[in-house]
Amino acid sequence: MQAYAIIKKKRDGERLSPEEISWFIEKYVAGEIPDYQVAAWLMAVYIRGLNAAETVALTEALVRSGQRVDLSDIAGIKVDKHSTGGVGDKTTLVLAPLLAAAGAKVAKVSGRGLGHTGGTIDKLESIPGFKTALGPAEFVSQVNRVGVAVVAQTETVVPADKKLYALRDVTATVDSIPLIAASIMSKKLACGADAIVLDVKTGSGAFVQDPGTARELARLMVDIGKHAGRRVTALITDMDQPLGYAVGNAVEVAEAVETLKGRGPLDLTELCLELGTRMLMLAGLATNAAAARARLEEMLWDGRALAKFKEWVAAQGGDPRVADDPGILPQAPQKIPVSSPRAGYVVQINALGVGEAARVLGAGRARKEDAVDPAVGVVLAAKVGTEVEAGEPLAYVLARDKGADEARQLVATAYTIAARPPKIRPLVRAIVEK
Amino acid sequence: MQAYAIIKKKRDGERLSPEEISWFIEKYVAGEIPDYQVAAWLMAVYIRGLNAAETVALTEALVRSGQRVDLSDIAGIKVDKHSTGGVGDKTTLVLAPLLAAAGAKVAKVSGRGLGHTGGTIDKLESIPGFKTALGPAEFVSQVNRVGVAVVAQTETVVPADKKLYALRDVTATVDSIPLIAASIMSKKLACGADAIVLDVKTGSGAFVQDPGTARELARLMVDIGKHAGRRVTALITDMDQPLGYAVGNAVEVAEAVETLKGRGPLDLTELCLELGTRMLMLAGLATNAAAARARLEEMLWDGRALAKFKEWVAAQGGDPRVADDPGILPQAPQKIPVSSPRAGYVVQINALGVGEAARVLGAGRARKEDAVDPAVGVVLAAKVGTEVEAGEPLAYVLARDKGADEARQLVATAYTIAARPPKIRPLVRAIVEK
Numbered sequence: 127m128q129a130y131a132i133i134k135k136k137r138d139g140e141r142l143s144p145e146e147i148s149w150f151i152e153k154y155v156a157g158e159i160p161d162y163q164v165a166a167w168l169m170a171v172y173i174r175g176l177n178a179a180e181t182v183a184l185t186e187a188l189v190r191s192g193q194r195v196d197l198s199d200i201a202g203i204k205v206d207k208h209s210t211g212g213v214g215d216k217t218t219l220v221l222a223p224l225l226a227a228a229g230a231k232v233a234k235v236s237g238r239g240l241g242h243t244g245g246t247i248d249k250l251e252s253i254p255g256f257k258t259a260l261g262p263a264e265f266v267s268q269v270n271r272v273g274v275a276v277v278a279q280t281e282t283v284v285p286a287d288k289k290l291y292a293l294r295d296v297t298a299t300v301d302s303i304p305l306i307a308a309s310i311m312s313k314k315l316a317c318g319a320d321a322i323v324l325d326v327k328t329g330s331g332a333f334v335q336d337p338g339t340a341r342e343l344a345r346l347m348v349d350i351g352k353h354a355g356r357r358v359t360a361l362i363t364d365m366d367q368p369l370g371y372a373v374g375n376a377v378e379v380a381e382a383v384e385t386l387k388g389r390g391p392l393d394l395t396e397l398c399l400e401l402g403t404r405m406l407m408l409a410g411l412a413t414n415a416a417a418a419r420a421r422l423e424e425m426l427w428d429g430r431a432l433a434k435f436k437e438w439v440a441a442q443g444g445d446p447r448v449a450d451d452p453g454i455l456p457q458a459p460q461k462i463p464v465s466s467p468r469a470g471y472v473v474q475i476n477a478l479g480v481g482e483a484a485r486v487l488g489a490g491r492a493r494k495e496d497a498v499d500p501a502v503g504v505v506l507a508a509k510v511g512t513e514v515e516a517g518e519p520l521a522y523v524l525a526r527d528k529g530a531d532e533a534r535q536l537v538a539t540a541y542t543i544a545a546r547p548p549k550i551r552p553l554v555r556a557i558v559e560k
Numbered sequence: 561m562q563a564y565a566i567i568k569k570k571r572d573g574e575r576l577s578p579e580e581i582s583w584f585i586e587k588y589v590a591g592e593i594p595d596y597q598v599a600a601w602l603m604a605v606y607i608r609g610l611n612a613a614e615t616v617a618l619t620e621a622l623v624r625s626g627q628r629v630d631l632s633d634i635a636g637i638k639v640d641k642h643s644t645g646g647v648g649d650k651t652t653l654v655l656a657p658l659l660a661a662a663g664a665k666v667a668k669v670s671g672r673g674l675g676h677t678g679g680t681i682d683k684l685e686s687i688p689g690f691k692t693a694l695g696p697a698e699f700v701s702q703v704n705r706v707g708v709a710v711v712a713q714t715e716t717v718v719p720a721d722k723k724l725y726a727l728r729d730v731t732a733t734v735d736s737i738p739l740i741a742a743s744i745m746s747k748k749l750a751c752g753a754d755a756i757v758l759d760v761k762t763g764s765g766a767f768v769q770d771p772g773t774a775r776e777l778a779r780l781m782v783d784i785g786k787h788a789g790r791r792v793t794a795l796i797t798d799m800d801q802p803l804g805y806a807v808g809n810a811v812e813v814a815e816a817v818e819t820l821k822g823r824g825p826l827d828l829t830e831l832c833l834e835l836g837t838r839m840l841m842l843a844g845l846a847t848n849a850a851a852a853r854a855r856l857e858e859m860l861w862d863g864r865a866l867a868k869f870k871e872w873v874a875a876q877g878g879d880p881r882v883a884d885d886p887g888i889l890p891q892a893p894q895k896i897p898v899s900s901p902r903a904g905y906v907v908q909i910n911a912l913g914v915g916e917a918a919r920v921l922g923a924g925r926a927r928k929e930d931a932v933d934p935a936v937g938v939v940l941a942a943k944v945g946t947e948v949e950a951g952e953p954l955a956y957v958l959a960r961d962k963g964a965d966e967a968r969q970l971v972a973t974a975y976t977i978a979a980r981p982p983k984i985r986p987l988v989r990a991i992v993e994k
Contacts, residue, residue, distance in 0.1 A: 134732040137606060165596035166731035169603035172571060297600035298568040 129159045129167075136170040144183035151187035155286045161293055168290075168299040176304035181346055182353045184304070188312035191286030195235055197318040199266045202231045203357075203409045206319035207401055208310060210334065210343070211241065212327045213481035214368035218246045218276070219382035220390070220398045221405065223435035226273030227425040228402075230409045233269040234276045235283065235317040242481030243489045244375050244498040247278045252376040252456055252500030256444035272441045273434065284312045303339060307346040314351070321357040321408035323401050324348070328555060329366035331477020337362065337555060344558040352560045357408045360558040363397060364551055367475040367510045370394035374489045374503015374524065380452035386435050388426040393509070393553055399423065400554050456501035458524035463507075464537045466514040472541060473510065473548040479540030480504055480521075486529035486536070502526050504537055511550055514543065563593045563601075570604040578617035585621035589720045595727055602724075602733040610738035615780055616787045618738070622746035625720030631667050631752040633700045637791075637843045638665045640753030641835055642744060644768065644777070645675065646761045647915035648802035652680045652710070653816035654824070654832045655839065657869035660707030661859040662836075664843045667703040668710045669717065669751040676915030677923045678809045678932040681712045686810040686889055686934035690878030706875045707868065718746045737773060741780040748785070755791040755842035757835050758782070762989060763800035765911020771796065771989060778992040786994050791842045794992040797831060798985055801909040801944045804828035808923045808937015808958065814886035820869050822860040827943075827987055833857065834988050890935035892921075892958035897941075898971045900948040906975060907944065907982040913974030914938055914955075920963035920970070936960050938971055945984055948977065 127149045135142055142150075150167070153159045176184065197204050205225060209215050222232045236258075239245030247258045258278040260268065268275040281288070287309050294300045314322050324347055327333065328340035344360035351358030370391040372381040384390045385398065403418040412418030425431040436446035448454055484490060488499035506521045508514050520541050523533045561583045569576055576584075584601070587593045610618065631638050639659060643649050656666045670692075673679030681692045692712040694702065702709040715722070721743050728734045748756050758781055761767065762774035778794035785792030804825040806815040818824045819832065837852040846852035859865040870880035882888055918924060922933035941953045948954065954975050957967045 130730065130732055133603075137603065137732050161594075161596040162599035162727060163731055165599040166603040166733065169567075169571065169600040170607070173604070173607050293596060296564065297597055298564055298571050299600065 129153070129163045133163060133167045133170060136167060136174055139174045141177060142180055142183075144179070144186075147180060147183040148187045148190070151184070151191065151286050155191050155289060164290070165293060165297045168294055168297055168305070171305065172299040172302045178346060178349055181304040181308050182350050184308040185311045185315065185350050186354070188284050188286045188290070188308060189316050192284045192316060193282045194316050195283065195318040196262065197233050197266065200231050200233055200269050203321055204231045204233050204319045205321045205323070205405045205409045206232070206234055206314060206317065207323045207325065207405060208314055209325040210310070210327050210332065211239075212365040212369055213242055213331050213477040214370050214373045214378065216249060216370065216372070216378040216382045217325065217394070217398050217401060219249060219379060220385045220394070221402055222274045222276055223386065223438050224398065224402055224422060224425055224431045225405055226438065227430045227434040228406055228421050229411050230273070230406060231269055232274040233265065233319070235279050236276055237279045241490050242485045243373060243378070243503065244491070246276065248498045248500070249375045249378050250276060250444075252379055253439060253444040253448050254454060256439065257442050260442070268441050272437055274438045275442070279313070284316050287312050301333070303343050303346060307343055307350060311347050311350040315354050315356065319356070321405065322351055323404045323408065324358065324360040325397070325401055326360050326362045327365035328362055329364050331367065331481070332365040341556060341558065348558050348560055358560065359404045359408060361400060361404065361554055362556040362558065364553050364555060365477055366551065368477045368480050368506060369397065371506040371509070372503065373480055373484045373505070375498060375500040376455040376457075377503045377505055377524065379448065379455060383432070383435070383449050383452060386426065386432045391509075396553050404557075458501040458503070458526055460523075460525040460530060462523045462525060462530055462534060463519040464521045464523060464534050465517050466508070466520050466541070466543055467516065468543055469514065469516045470543040470545050471547040472508045472512045472514060472520070473544040474542035475506070475510055476540040479536050480506070483523065483533035483536035483540070486532045487523065487525050488528060499526060504533065510548055513547070563587070563597045567597060567601045567604060570601060570608055573608045575611060576614055576617075578613070581614060581617040582621045582624070585618070585625065585720050589625050589723060598724070599727060599731045602728055602731055602739070605739065606733040606736045612780060612783055615738040615742050616784050618742040619745045619749065619784050620788070622718050622720045622724070622742060623750050626718045626750060627716045628750050629669055629717065629752040630696065631700065634665050634667055634703050636665045637755055638667050638753045639755045639757070639839045639843045640666070640668055640748060640751065641757040641759060641839060642748055643759040644744070644761050644766065645673070646799040646803055647676055647765050647911040648804050648807045648812065650683060650804065650806070650812040650816045651759065651828070651832050651835060653683060653813060654819045654828070655836055656708045656710055657820065657872050658832065658836055658856060658859055658865045659839055660872065661864045661868040662840055662855050663845050664707070664840060665703055666708040667699065667753065669713050670710055671713045675924050676919045677807060677812070677937065678925070680710065682932045682934070683809045683812050684710060684878075686813055687873060687878040687882050688888060690873065691876050694876070702875050706871055708872045709876070713747070718750050721746050735767070737777050737780065741777055741784060745781050745784040749788050749790065753790070755839065756785055757838045757842065758792065758794035759831070759835055760794050760796045761799035762796055763798050765801065765915070766799040775990060775992065782992050782994060792994065793838045793842060795834060795838065795988055796990040796992065798987050798989060799911060800985065802911045802914050802940060803831065805940040805943070806937065807914055807918045807939070809932060809934040810889035810891075811937045811939055811958065813882065813889060817866070817869070817883050817886060820860065820866045830987050838991075892935040892937070892960050894957075894959040894964060896957045896959060896964060896968060897953040898955045898957060898968050899951050900942070900954050900975070900977055901950065902977055903948065903950045904977040904979050905981040906942045906946045906948060906954070907978040908976040909940070909944055910974040913970050914940070917957065917967035917970035917974070920966045921957065921959050922962060933960060938967065944982055947981070
């Protein structure tokens with residue numbers, strides 16, 4: 127086989143065989159195909175597309191590039207979830223202990239991610255003492271003992287995806303549906319869960335803004351999972367404003383704790399219950415959605431979800447008092463209000479604008495090597511639909527030493543205030559199952 | 561400006577501004593944009609295309625990357641020609657002295673090329689003593705004195721094209737009409753001629769096989785030239801079989817000499833007269849095509865073209881006796897006939913097959929560093945339309961130590977013999993002027 131011929135075929139819109147895709151990825155990872163040839167191929171893929179069979183083949187080739195996480199020593203069905211990313215998304219912090227409290231086995235490998243805020247791993251690391259690097263045996267043993275463990279993804283999981291993503295990032299080939307689907311699913315498959323619930327965000331604050339495209343992505347990922355013998359359900363959910371009120375790292379942990387106490391923001395709680403319902407059903411722990419949801423609500427009301435959270439945090443070396451006293455989390459020295467310029471209703475909050483504000487404050491990272499400041503971020507005071515007076519705070523910027531002014535401007539610009547209340551859209555737009 | 565944004569724009573089929581294209585090429589040549597980003601951009605250009613204005617901008621950016629050949633010390637209108645390449649194309653060897661004999665100034669910079677046989681420079685170097693590396697002053701002085709000089713292109717002429725071509729070559733982005741047009745025209749413009757005749761080949765033996773695409777390429781190149789203030793005419797000519805009988809290096813020189821004596825192959829002579837007619841007209845040395853052609857024919861009949869050839873060869877250090885005795889050219893030790901399997905008419909000769917035969921014998925080069933064997937090649941005995949007996953030679957393979965059997969097979973396969981004579985197509989299919 128020759129790289130040139132494979133590039134040419136895709137350039138001309140022809141289908142590639144699984145053997146061709148597998149060979150191409152294998153040789154790329156081995157350093158036998160140079161970046162420039164793969165870059166040309168990625169652009170051809172971006173423009174010409176990959177069909178379902180090609181995307182499955184690419185996913186499998188990516189998985190084969192690294193080690194698979196071995197969860198075979200954990201009894202029962204291991205459940206996982208993945209979100210395509212959004213501003214203020216702390217659902218994993220809630221779902222992991224909630225599902226474990228309900229009897230599921232949550233063995234989650236998570237990334238740090240590049241973005242407006244840190245990833246799940248960064249957020250967890252804002253809890254004093256929390257360790258996210260567990261050895262394989264420790265990881266399996268904790269899930270068997272506690273029901274939940276969340277560890278940082280290592281370099282050995284899907285190295286081909288890491289290499290390919292870095293190249294996509296600089297060649298304008300990131301937002302291709304088949305490439306996104308293969309990237310996400312390769313990591314999910316390599317991490318070994320039996321059942322996976324996907325949260326595909328759509329709307330102005332999402333990576334995939336158009337609902338039709340989101341549905342296409344969801345369909346493709348469900349098909350890839352099915353092909354690999356996994357149980358997969360995708361929810362297409364709204365990301366037109368930040369999820370909940372908190373956007374940052376420590377502040378998101380604090381909000382997750384509130385939610386586990388049954389007094390979290392409406393949208394965050396609802397999304398956790400919807401995703402959790404599907405996870406519980408895929409795990410075979412509930413026969414229908416109503417029963418699953420009732421069971422999860424029970425865990426929130428009676429304190430078992432919160433107790434599991436404490437147990438989990440303690441198991442990973444973290445200070446479980448964080449569940450009682452969020453004051454032990456890192457705090458930003460400044461809390462600056464962003465006031466409403468007029469009276470009216472909040473009709474829109476540009477989630478990307480709020481995310482960007484968190485980033486300039488230092489909550490996220492632009493490069494892998496950058497450090498994340500756990501204390502800074504943005505906390506909204508008003509959500510879409512809230513009625514506000516002129517001068518009333520719309521949000522607070524939590525700042526340390528940089529970006530406070532720019533962040534305030536960004537948050538102010540993100541809000542749209544109008545005379546009439548907006549129409550509130552449903553959070554879950556569609557469910558895609560096999 | 562950012563490379564990423566420029567890649568993304570073209571990926572999405574948007575137009576790039578002249579400033580963007582200029583910046584992108586400049587930074588690429590400076591090593592500030594890596595190959596992989598340019599590879600992604602090239603694939604986007606290949607699939608999305610460039611419009612006329614973008615192609616002009618690219619051509620100008622390529623020209624700016626290097627030194628221009630300064631012909632200002634040569635009096636009169638300097639004429640040049642370029643062919644998009646074909647098998648057995650030795651027109652430059654005939655046209656350069658023919659036009660000089662007719663009073664034109666031919667100051668030609670030519671490439672070695674990668675292909676089935678060497679380029680014009682390689683062919684000239686098969687003449688004992690011929691030097692193709694002249695300094696600028698020597699070059700100008702020879703044109704003023706003799707009327708003609710042909711030198712090898714140096715690394716300083718359009719380095720950006722060289723770098724870009726090497727990348728296109730390995731990323732399946734060579735055969736893009738705007739990229740071809742910009743590449744050819746950048747070299748023509750940098751080499752300083754006032755008037756340029758383009759020979760755009762079409763047919764099964766050409767780089768561009770489809771006549772419509774050839775016309776598009778011709779139109780684009782004429783427009784680029786016009787935009788740069790040059791006089792340009794393009795001829796779209798047939799390359800369905802090799803041009804003339806000789807395919808190689810020394811054998812092509814011998815055939816060019818025959819043609820300069822007025823006894824060359826019909827198709828080669830006709831093409832030289834057609835191209836020469838346009839060159840003479842663009843040079844302002846003839847007011848109409850009939851007068852131009854008559855003047856050129858006169859040069860062939862009365863020996864002035866041949867005399868100019870000798871003068872030219874001698875001026876560049878070559879042995880002018882080559883015009884009287886082709887035996888002084890390098891000779892291949894073996895001359896192996898390829899016989900016709902049956903009686904009938906030659907209805908087709910696959911030019912690429914014959915070219916490939918010459919290549920396996922060593923007449924061409926696959927990499928820049930490879931040496932060309934001047935002696936080997938293929939000499940046809942029958943052209944399209946020739947009636948042959950079974951066992952009669954169709955062609956001769958001129959071999960040294962390698963490829964003789966494979967070349968014989970390739971030549972045999974290239975010929976199609978049928979019971980009825982073929983329809984002969986006109987050599988010049990169209991003329992594209994401003």
